Amino acid sequence: MKNCISKPINRVDAPAKISGKAKYIGDIHFENQLFAKTVRSARAKAKIVSIKTPTLPDDYYIIDKNDIPGINRMRTVVSDHPIFAEDEVNYIGQPILLVVGPEREKIYEIVSQIKIKYKDEAAIYNLEEAEVKKAVFTEYSYSKGEPKATFQHAERIIEDEYRTGRQEHIYLEPQGITGDYKDGCMYIYGSLQCPFYIEGAIQDVLGWDSDRIRIIQSTTGGAFGGKEEFPSLMACQVAVASIKTKRPVKMIYDRDEDIICSTKRHPSIVRYKAGLNKNNEVVALDIDIKFDAGAYSELSPVVLQRGMFSATGVYNFPNLKVRGRNFMTNNVPSGAFRGFGAPQTIFSTEMLMHNIAVKLGTNPLDYKIRHLLKRGYPTCTSGKIRDEVKLPEIIEKVEKMSWYRRKIGKHKKFKGVGLSLFLHGCGFTGKGEATIKGKIILKKNGDTVTLKVSSVEMGQGAETCLRKIVAHTLSLPMKKVICETIDTGLIPNSGPTVASRTIMIVGGLLRQASLELKDRWNDANEIEISKTYKHPDFLSWDDDKFEGDAYPTYSWGTNVAEIEIDPVTYEIDVKKITAVYDVGVPIDEKTLEGQIQGGIVQGIGWATIEVMNSPKGKLTQHNLTDYKIPTSMDVPEIECEFIENPYEFGPFGAKCAGELPFVGAPPAVAAAVSNAMSVPIRNIPITPEYLMELDKHED
Amino acid sequence: MKIEFVLNDKKQVIQVDPASRLLDILRDDFELTSVKEGCGEGECGACVVLMDDKAVNSCLIPVGNIEGRHIVTMESFRKTERYKVIEESFLEAGSVQCGFCTPGIVMSTESLLRENPKPGDNEIRDALSGNLCRCTGYNMIIKGVKLAATRGKGLW
Numbered sequence: 001m002k003n004c005i006s007k008p009i010n011r012v013d014a015p016a017k018i019s020g021k022a023k024y025i026g027d028i029h030f031e032n033q034l035f036a037k038t039v040r041s042a043r044a045k046a047k048i049v050s051i052k053t054p055t056l057p058d059d060y061y062i063i064d065k066n067d068i069p070g071i072n073r074m075r076t077v078v079s080d081h082p083i084f085a086e087d088e089v090n091y092i093g094q095p096i097l098l099v100v101g102p103e104r105e106k107i108y109e110i111v112s113q114i115k116i117k118y119k120d121e122a123a124i125y126n127l128e129e130a131e132v133k134k135a136v137f138t139e140y141s142y143s144k145g146e147p148k149a150t151f152q153h154a155e156r157i158i159e160d161e162y163r164t165g166r167q168e169h170i171y172l173e174p175q176g177i178t179g180d181y182k183d184g185c186m187y188i189y190g191s192l193q194c195p196f197y198i199e200g201a202i203q204d205v206l207g208w209d210s211d212r213i214r215i216i217q218s219t220t221g222g223a224f225g226g227k228e229e230f231p232s233l234m235a236c237q238v239a240v241a242s243i244k245t246k247r248p249v250k251m252i253y254d255r256d257e258d259i260i261c262s263t264k265r266h267p268s269i270v271r272y273k274a275g276l277n278k279n280n281e282v283v284a285l286d287i288d289i290k291f292d293a294g295a296y297s298e299l300s301p302v303v304l305q306r307g308m309f310s311a312t313g314v315y316n317f318p319n320l321k322v323r324g325r326n327f328m329t330n331n332v333p334s335g336a337f338r339g340f341g342a343p344q345t346i347f348s349t350e351m352l353m354h355n356i357a358v359k360l361g362t363n364p365l366d367y368k369i370r371h372l373l374k375r376g377y378p379t380c381t382s383g384k385i386r387d388e389v390k391l392p393e394i395i396e397k398v399e400k401m402s403w404y405r406r407k408i409g410k411h412k413k414f415k416g417v418g419l420s421l422f423l424h425g426c427g428f429t430g431k432g433e434a435t436i437k438g439k440i441i442l443k444k445n446g447d448t449v450t451l452k453v454s455s456v457e458m459g460q461g462a463e464t465c466l467r468k469i470v471a472h473t474l475s476l477p478m479k480k481v482i483c484e485t486i487d488t489g490l491i492p493n494s495g496p497t498v499a500s501r502t503i504m505i506v507g508g509l510l511r512q513a514s515l516e517l518k519d520r521w522n523d524a525n526e527i528e529i530s531k532t533y534k535h536p537d538f539l540s541w542d543d544d545k546f547e548g549d550a551y552p553t554y555s556w557g558t559n560v561a562e563i564e565i566d567p568v569t570y571e572i573d574v575k576k577i578t579a580v581y582d583v584g585v586p587i588d589e590k591t592l593e594g595q596i597q598g599g600i601v602q603g604i605g606w607a608t609i610e611v612m613n614s615p616k617g618k619l620t621q622h623n624l625t626d627y628k629i630p631t632s633m634d635v636p637e638i639e640c641e642f643i644e645n646p647y648e649f650g651p652f653g654a655k656c657a658g659e660l661p662f663v664g665a666p667p668a669v670a671a672a673v674s675n676a677m678s679v680p681i682r683n684i685p686i687t688p689e690y691l692m693e694l695d696k697h698e699d
Numbered sequence: 700m701k702i703e704f705v706l707n708d709k710k711q712v713i714q715v716d717p718a719s720r721l722l723d724i725l726r727d728d729f730e731l732t733s734v735k736e737g738c739g740e741g742e743c744g745a746c747v748v749l750m751d752d753k754a755v756n757s758c759l760i761p762v763g764n765i766e767g768r769h770i771v772t773m774e775s776f777r778k779t780e781r782y783k784v785i786e787e788s789f790l791e792a793g794s795v796q797c798g799f800c801t802p803g804i805v806m807s808t809e810s811l812l813r814e815n816p817k818p819g820d821n822e823i824r825d826a827l828s829g830n831l832c833r834c835t836g837y838n839m840i841i842k843g844v845k846l847a848a849t850r851g852k853g854l855w
Contacts, residue, residue, distance in 0.1 A: 010790045017798025018786045018805060020733020020773035027732035170833050172737045172745060172799040221735075221799030222833050255738040459797025459834045590793040594835055598796065601836030624742035624831065632827040632837040 003644065005472050005652045008590030011464045012478060013457055017219070025176035025190045025218040030248035033178070036063075036098045036241055037107045038251070039114055040261060041089035044125070044330040044617030046118035048087055051096070054113040060101035063241040070207035074236060075200045076229045078137075078297035081333065083205055083236045089118070090295035091330050092617050093261035095233070100241050100249055123330040125617055127269055127292050130327035137297040137326040138304060142546035144382050145319035147275075150284035154275030158356055161272070162348035163683040164666075166292075166612040167265035167605075168621075169337060170629050171459075173221020175262060176252035177231055179238030185212045186239050191220045192231040194496035195454050195488050201232035202239050210488075217486035220458040224602070225336030227458065228498055229299050230262050259622040263335025264612065266291040266303060266326075270311070270348035275319070280360050281370055282353075284319040287311050289345060293326040294333035300326045303334070305429050307341030309550040310663075312380040313349045314391060314421045315371040320380060330617045336498065338602065338662045342424060347607075347684060350420050350667035355680040363408065364671065365419055369395070372421075383540075383549035390645050391421065394558050394580045397641055402560040402578035411675050414565045418671025421558050422664040425551030426647075426656035427501040430543055433552075434535035438505055439492040442470065442513040444527040449474060449517070451510060452484040453494040455502040460658055461591035462502050468588055469507045469651045473514035474521070492530065500555075500656030503587055504647070509533060511651035536649060553647050555655045557581040559600070559668035562636075565676050570688035570695070572608050574669055579640040584647040584655035592657055596640050599661025605630045607666035607684045704765045707731075707775035717763025722746045724762050725772060733773035733802040737831070744830030747803035748772050754810035756829070773802045776809060784851035785809070785843075794843035796834030804830045808844050816855040817848060 016022040053062055065072055065084040072086065073079045085096045099110045124130045151157065177190035186206065188198055195215040202213050215235070220227065234251055241249040253262075268291050275284030289307055293300035308324040339346075357367035372392075377385045398419070399405060407417040427433050441452040451470055457463040463483050471481040484490050494506045509531040516529050541548040560578040565571070577600050586592045609628045613620045621627035646653025670681040679694040700717045703710070706729065715724065722739075725731045725748065734757055737745030741759040748757045749771040776782050785805055788794075795801050804827060811818055811826035818826065823844045824837075832840060848855075 008793070011793070011795060013798070014790050014795040015786060017795050017801050018789050019777045019782075020802040022798055023732065024735070024799065026736070027726075029730075170831075172743065172797060172831065172833055173735070174737070220797065222797040224833070254736070255740075255743075461796065594793050594796055594839060597836035597838050598834045599836075602833065623740060624738040625740060629831060629833060630836075631829075631831060632824040632841065635837045638836065638838055 003585045003652060006586040006589045008588055009464070009468065009478065011461060011591065012467060013463055022219040024173050024221050025178060026252045028189065028218060030178055030180060030250060033248045033250050034100050034102055034245055035104050035107060036100045036238060036249050036251040037111055038095045039097050039099065039111055041085065041092055041094040041096060043089055043118045043120055044092050045121045045123035046089055047121065048085065048089060049117040049119050052115040054110060056110065057106065060099065060106065060110060061245055062097055063100055063244055064097035067240045067244050068205055071204045073204065074233045075204045076232065076298050077302055081233065081296040081298055083233065091332050093332055094295065095237065098237055098241055100245055123617055125329060125615065127267065127290050127327055130329050131290065135328040137293050137328050138301045139325045140304065140308060140546065141323040142381060143321040144380065147284050147286060147319040147321040150319040151275045154284060155278045156276040158274045158276065159272065160352055160355065161682065162270045162351055164268045164344045164347055165685050166267045166614065167337060167610055168259055168612055168627055169224045169226030171222030171224060171226055174253045174255055174258040175227065175230060175234060177234040177238050178248055178250040179235065179242040180248040181242040181246065185214060188215045188235045188239065189218055190231055190235065191227055192217055193223045193227045193456055193458055193498065195486055196493045197229065197496055198232050198235045199488050201236050205236040206239060213488070215488040217456050220456060223458040224338045225340065226262055228336035228496065230335065256623050259627065260619060261332060263333055265337040266293065266334040266341065266344065268344035270345060272352050274352065274356065282317055285317040287322045289324040291326050292329050292331060292334060294329060294331045296333045297326065298333055299335050302429060303336065303341040306425065307345045309381055309425060309429060310342035311345035311349055313346050314373055314423050314556065316373050316377050331614045332619065338599070339659045340499065343663050343666065346422050346663050347666045350422065351670055351681060354671045354674060358674065358680065365404065368421055379550065381550050382547050387553050387647060388645060389556065390582050390643050391556060393643050394556060394582060397643060398558045398560055398578055398580045401639060401641065404560045408675060414567050414676055416563055416672040416676025418561045418668050418675050419558060420664050420667035420671060423554045423556045424500060424656055424660040424663055426553050426555060427505050427551060428499050429550055430541045433505060433533060436495045438495040438509065438533040439530060440494050440506060440509040440513060441492050441528060441530045442510065442517055444517055446525055447480055449476065449481045450484055451481065452491045453506050454486065454491050455494055455506045456486050456497045458497065460595060461588065462497065465503055465587045465591055466507055466510060469510050470514045473511060474518055500658040500660070503654050504650045504656055505533060507587065507651040507654065508649060552649065553655055555581065555583045555657060555660050557660055557664050559664040561668035561672040563669060563672040563676060565673065565691070570691045572673060572686060574604050574636040576636050577638045577665065577668065579638065579664065580643060581640065581660065582643045582645045583657040583660065584650050585644055585653035586642055587652065587654050593640060595658050596661040597638050600638055600665045601630050601635050603662045603665030604669055607669045608686055611685055611687060700763065702762060702766050704767060705769040707771055715762055717761060719762045720758055721760040721762050721765060722757040725757060731772045731774050735799055735802065737799065742831065744803045744807065745800050747806045747830065749806055749810060752810065752813055754807045773805065776806065781809060781851060781854045784854060785847045788846035788850055789843040792839050792843035792846050794835065794840040800830055800832045804840060808847065812848060812855040
């Protein structure tokens with residue numbers, strides 16, 4: 001029986017958005033506002049020899065490194081990205097200075113008159129060059145069992161290599177931030193995911209305490225990780241500019257600028273050595289993961305960690321060695337993007353398993369089933385799978401819905417079917433949640449309840465679902481439960497809006513607080529309850545050895561993709577995706593379906609048409625004419641179902657859901673292409689050129 | 700240059716550089732912020748408005764071309780009965796996530812339904828192919844448009 005929380009309701013933020021009344025940062029006029037335009041590096045790696053600027057008219061300003069009162073670095077996991085370049089630049093698009101003034105036309109004229117002299121230096125353009133030059137930002141490794149000895153006694157050893165491409169978020173609203181220095185305080189308004197990340201970054205750059213800094217979110221037009229760390233950089237720049245000009249400074253990117261300088265999904269190369277026993281099962285696996293982090297490290301260490309801890313997918317490989325390296329290149333920095341390192345390694349491992357099965361002449365699904373994780377099994381980092389793994393039910397359901405087995409046996413050339421199995425670790429990796437200790441406040445005033453959290457609505461439906469958790473617990477109508485404005489002066493730090501943690505972690509705290517409020521409802525007219533996250537005692541994690549529970553629990557899923565390939569152009573037409581997920585209990589089936597539909601389509605884009613190359617450090621695709629994302633004409637029919645599997649510590653049993661749908665689509669599509677063309681697929685995006693080459697080779 | 704046109708049912712006479720983009724005039728001079736800029740090159744459809752009942756990308760229209768035309772943005776369309784039907788249908792079908800593409804999609808929907816009040820799936824997909832959405836994956840928007848066409852029978 002379905003849980004009644006799951007019954008769909010209408011989204012609370014939708015009417016303002018449909019009618020065009022919602023105000024995004026570009027729609028908000030600030031009295032006396034100035035505009036800012038960034039002057040960027042034209043070189044991939046160079047020393048700045050000189051910068052010649054024209055005489056500025058009244059009311060126009062140049063803001064650069066000399067205007068920064070505090071630290072000229074953006075605070076994040078590795079605080080290495082300069083707010084403004086100092087004496088060197090490390091990628092094309094790196095910010096050097098701002099031109100600020102009242103008229104945009106005049107600003108562009110000034111920008112065109114600025115002459116920068118560079119002295120070029122030897123640059124690194126890709127992973128291969130970076131490996132030769134040993135340009136490593138981060139290197140991690142972990143192991144389990146006896147990989148060395150197992151390989152020695154293996155019946156068969158298979159080596160293989162997989163590659164995934166760079167991906168741009170293409171949130172429909174480009175990045176935008178306004179800084180307003182007023183009465184000794186800094187107010188930052190903008191399109192953002194993580195208000196308290198920005199607060200911290202501003203503290204470093206201005207050398208101020210947080211009590212003089214307010215971060216206020218405007219309606220945010222999509223993010224997907226692209227507005228996780230990047231807005232901190234823009235916020236620091238406009239903050240400094242506003243102090244210098246004593247006026248609000250607004251910086252809205254156009255699409256070209258946004259693509260050129262904002263973070264991307266890490267391009268990856270994953271190498272495998274698989275040791276098979278006499279039953280042809282993979283008993284030992286050596287995984288070597290390489291990510292192109294771009295010119296600065298920033299968030300890349302944690303992206304790599306999630307990639308490494310997801311690299312075994314839904315499988316139990318008893319003997320395992322995993323090495324992960326982030327390489328420094330002179331490309332635009334890579335950063336957070338839905339899935340956060342996991343899509344790269346899940347794709348690679350799914351295709352490895354698929355390709356081994358095909359090589360052995362077995363059905364890929366049957367082969368995968370022989371390796372599945374079960375409750376009580378150790379995770380890849382020697383933690384424990386504590387909750388029931390409903391993969392058998394998930395597989396049974398998808399089979400009934402899609403007739404996968406029947407279809408895979410009957411394939412014709414240019415027409416194929418493929419299946420993926422996948423998981424996603426819920427919430428922050430390792431000690432993340434224990435360190436950040438998210439806090440929430442619930443306040444009753446009469447018959448109205450206000451929830452105060454720092455989890456933002458950015459399109460994913462957080463506001464609706466969080467309010468629903470509280471309203472449902474207190475049996476109140478939705479309109480009696482409201483969200484406090486996302487303003488760091490008014491809300492506690494419940495952590496950033498990332499890592500599919502909003503429902504499970506922040507929603508979990510709200511559920512606890514609501515239950516307490518329910519008990520105390522009649523005690524007083526005004527009641528305030530605050531809750532702080534406490535990491536369950538049974539979870540252990542060793543951050544040095546990478547040993548223990550990398551995640552408190554996992555969400556699971558399967559996708560079956562049915563595709564056709566144009567025999568002349570080799571373009572892939574995805575006809576249908578059938579999907580089954582275990583996300584615990586859905587908080588709202590309609591909002592969840594939105595995440596699933598959108599995530600699958602974004603994954604199909606990455607796997608097929610989204611090509612973004614950076615030869616010699618310069619992106620060859622930097623607008624929506626040459627970087628194509630799926631349109632309404634390109635998307636398949638998507639049918640999805642859920643298997644309920646309530647998680648004890650999630651609100652109403654909910655686990656994570658936002659990133660999971662993205663992770664599953666690419667390997668399903670690639671497996672279907674492999675099935676259609678009878679070739680192993682090892683790289684995405686699967687461009688027509690790549691497919692044509694493979695087909696020629698096969699003939 | 701002096702341009703005369705009708706904006707949201709009101710006659711306007713403006714003194715303007717004819718090469719200015721209609722998008723900028725609507726947003727900056729008339730403060731009609733339902734019209735969004737997503738790409739500035741006619742690819743994404745966030746800036747779609749109606750020009751004589753047809754959906755156009757306002758970022759591609761030099762304002763010199765609107766002489767004598769009737770431009771409609773969401774600010775006036777949202778007062779109509781047809782809008783109400785689209786809003787309810789989009790709400791129910793879950794057609795909206797971040798919302799940045801939504802006003803443009805509503806304008807394209809209005810333009811489609813005026814021309815074809817009973818569109819099939821493929822006709823809807825075709826009519827919305829110039830409106831990019833990165834959140835929804837489109838299927839739930841298509842469902843919303845279909846629902847609007849059914850519910851608003853007789854309105855278009």
